[in-house]
Amino acid sequence: MSLAFTSNMFVFSFNTSRVILGAFGVFTYWIVHKLYIYPLFLSPLRKLPGPPLGHPIMGQFGRVINSESGIPQREWCKEYGPVVRIVGPVGLDRVMFLKPEALQKIMVKDWLDYPRPGFLRKILGHVTGFGLLTTTGEEHRQMRKAMNPAFSIPNLMAQTDMYYDAIQRLVDIFTSHIDSKEGREIQVYDWMSKVTLEIICKTAFGLKIDSLHNPHNNLADAYERLLSLQSGRNIAMLILVMIIPGMPKFLQTEFAYRHRHVFKATHIEALAPLTILIDSMYNIKRISAEMLRDKMKESIEAGIVEGDSELSGKKDIMSILVRARTREVGDEYKMSDEAMVNQVLTFLGAGHETTASGLTWTLWLLANDISSQNKLRAEVGPLYAQNSRLDYKTLRDMKCMESLRVMPPVPITLRKAAKSDYVDGVFIPKGTLIWIPIRVINTWKEVWGQDAEEFRPERWLNLPENYNSTFSTFSFIAGPHACIGKTMAIIEMKAVLAALIANFTFEPAYEGQKTLPAAAITMKPTDGMPLKVKRVDL
Numbered sequence: 389m390s391l392a393f394t395s396n397m398f399v400f401s402f403n404t405s406r407v408i409l410g411a412f413g414v415f416t417y418w419i420v421h422k423l424y425i426y427p428l429f430l431s432p433l434r435k436l437p438g439p440p441l442g443h444p445i446m447g448q449f450g451r452v453i454n455s456e457s458g459i460p461q462r463e464w465c466k467e468y469g470p471v472v473r474i475v476g477p478v479g480l481d482r483v484m485f486l487k488p489e490a491l492q493k494i495m496v497k498d499w500l501d502y503p504r505p506g507f508l509r510k511i512l513g514h515v516t517g518f519g520l521l522t523t524t525g526e527e528h529r530q531m532r533k534a535m536n537p538a539f540s541i542p543n544l545m546a547q548t549d550m551y552y553d554a555i556q557r558l559v560d561i562f563t564s565h566i567d568s569k570e571g572r573e574i575q576v577y578d579w580m581s582k583v584t585l586e587i588i589c590k591t592a593f594g595l596k597i598d599s600l601h602n603p604h605n606n607l608a609d610a611y612e613r614l615l616s617l618q619s620g621r622n623i624a625m626l627i628l629v630m631i632i633p634g635m636p637k638f639l640q641t642e643f644a645y646r647h648r649h650v651f652k653a654t655h656i657e658a659l660a661p662l663t664i665l666i667d668s669m670y671n672i673k674r675i676s677a678e679m680l681r682d683k684m685k686e687s688i689e690a691g692i693v694e695g696d697s698e699l700s701g702k703k704d705i706m707s708i709l710v711r712a713r714t715r716e717v718g719d720e721y722k723m724s725d726e727a728m729v730n731q732v733l734t735f736l737g738a739g740h741e742t743t744a745s746g747l748t749w750t751l752w753l754l755a756n757d758i759s760s761q762n763k764l765r766a767e768v769g770p771l772y773a774q775n776s777r778l779d780y781k782t783l784r785d786m787k788c789m790e791s792l793r794v795m796p797p798v799p800i801t802l803r804k805a806a807k808s809d810y811v812d813g814v815f816i817p818k819g820t821l822i823w824i825p826i827r828v829i830n831t832w833k834e835v836w837g838q839d840a841e842e843f844r845p846e847r848w849l850n851l852p853e854n855y856n857s858t859f860s861t862f863s864f865i866a867g868p869h870a871c872i873g874k875t876m877a878i879i880e881m882k883a884v885l886a887a888l889i890a891n892f893t894f895e896p897a898y899e900g901q902k903t904l905p906a907a908a909i910t911m912k913p914t915d916g917m918p919l920k921v922k923r924v925d926l
């Protein structure tokens with residue numbers, strides 16, 4: 389070996405080690421900067437009140453994903469006030485605001501500057517289709533304009549009767565299940581999920597799917613599997629997966645579906661849910677596309693001619709959209725077939741589980757407050773006895789906001805600052821994640837008083853002085869992205885509730901029963917919510 393060769397090798401390995409050492413140094417600095425230096429000394433938000441940094445890598449995020457949804461946020465607001473800064477994971481800044489002025493700015497006035505963050509849109513798009521929930525700006529405005537007629541009051545009034553076939557089937561099933569004076573323990577969430585799925589299929593597509601009688605209805609099954617994934621850990625895993633470039637698209641491909649079992653086969657616990665996600669979404673999309681195809685076929689066969697077709701009398705959302713599409717002219721927004729499938733998915737995803745969770749927690753709260761349950765029965769019983777298909781106006785006048793206030797089906801949502809700005813006098817740098825802590829806003833003592841977290845329906849008869857009709861109960865949020873299905877959901881919930889309360893009593897399944905909502909996107913109860921149900925007439 390020549391001397392020159394040896395010395396070259398020395399120079400080479402010396403340089404390589406320097407490069408590796410340098411890279412390691414930069415990486416270490418970057419980590420320390422992200423985890424400590426920036427959040428502690430440089431972040432413009434560092435002086436805001438809030439909990440300490442917490443875990444070296446996860447910050448306070450670990451607590452958030454492992455706790456009941458909205459509860460850590462509520463504890464922090466109690467301790468630090470209406471503007472709170474939270475750090476984590478990996479040094480990420482998050483801020484939450486409670487005051488109406490701040491919410492008005494973020495959600496209503498400057499909504500375009502505070503879109504849903506990209507990863508949330510990707511997750512929502514994956515499970516509820518790329519529709520209203522994932523678009524923003526002009527595209528959202530046009531899409532919303534096309535949808536609005538389907539949710540108009542006259543249409544909802546005409547639609548209300550469509551709820552009752554499913555509701556009557558539910559009442560019949562409960563009645564046949566409960567044949568003794570002792571009553572029977574029933575997994576309430578499962579039944580609420582089935583009845584709301586039937587109602588949304590009927591109202592959105594005019595289709596009858598008998599998931600109440602058929603325990604293995606394909607669509608109900610696929611949703612059950614998808615919703616079983618709701619947990620803080622799975623959501624954290626999904627966020628990580630969705631930020632990998634190309635991954636959201638890949639997960640929707642035929643290739644991913646054919647190879648979905650690979651994720652389970654890895655035996656890596658965190659990856660196994662991807663198999664269920666891909667499988668259930670593939671099936672939900674397939675069934676939705678079939679529903680849409682049937683609807684299109686129906687419209688072609690009926691030869692949609694405005695005013696004289698059979699379809700033009702139909703009140704389901706899809707018929708209205710199909711009709712609107714045939715009328716569109718000029719450069720107005722025209723919904724493609726793919727966009728229509730996405731809307732199908734959005735209505736199924738956004739309008740099914742939310743309403744099911746809302747109903748389930750309402751029954752839980754009433755089961756634990758027999759006096760309120762009896763009062764409600766005294767109110768709806770006589771109405772129901774006269775006519776078991778209560779109409780829109782009767783349902784509208786019933787009060788049921790208290791349970792949606794205390795246990796909002798969507799406990800929290802997110803926005804991201806698209807530019808640097810001031811909110812409630814606080815400088816918010818571009819890119820900051822903003823929590824909209826719905827459950828905390830709904831139970832803020834500053835507005836609702838010392839018993840804010842308690843279920844007390846009578847409070848609606850004498851609203852507190854600080855009550856603001858838009859910003860004190862935020863279960864459907866406000867502004868251009870507010871829930872388009874709000875009125876429909878409330879009327880539907882009341883129709884189901886009136887029938888159940890008129891016919892059955894609800895009690896906790898056992899003494900000391902405790903039940904928790906999933907720490908995830910909606911408040912689905914983790915145990916399916918068993919309740920003791922008895923017939924009123926026994």
Ligand code: HEM
Nearest residue numbers: 520738739742743746797798801863864869871872873877
């Ligand atoms: C109790 C039941 C319901 C609750 C608590 C609820 C709550 C919400 C909330 C909080 C949002 C805003 C999410 C965000 O911006 O991050 C939302 C949006 C939405 N909801 Fe609902 N929802 C319910 C029922 C429904 C129903 C029945 C439908 C449709 C049939 C529906 C369709 C939608 C759609 C399409 C959006 C997106 C609106 C937009 O961005 O323009 N929801 N909902």
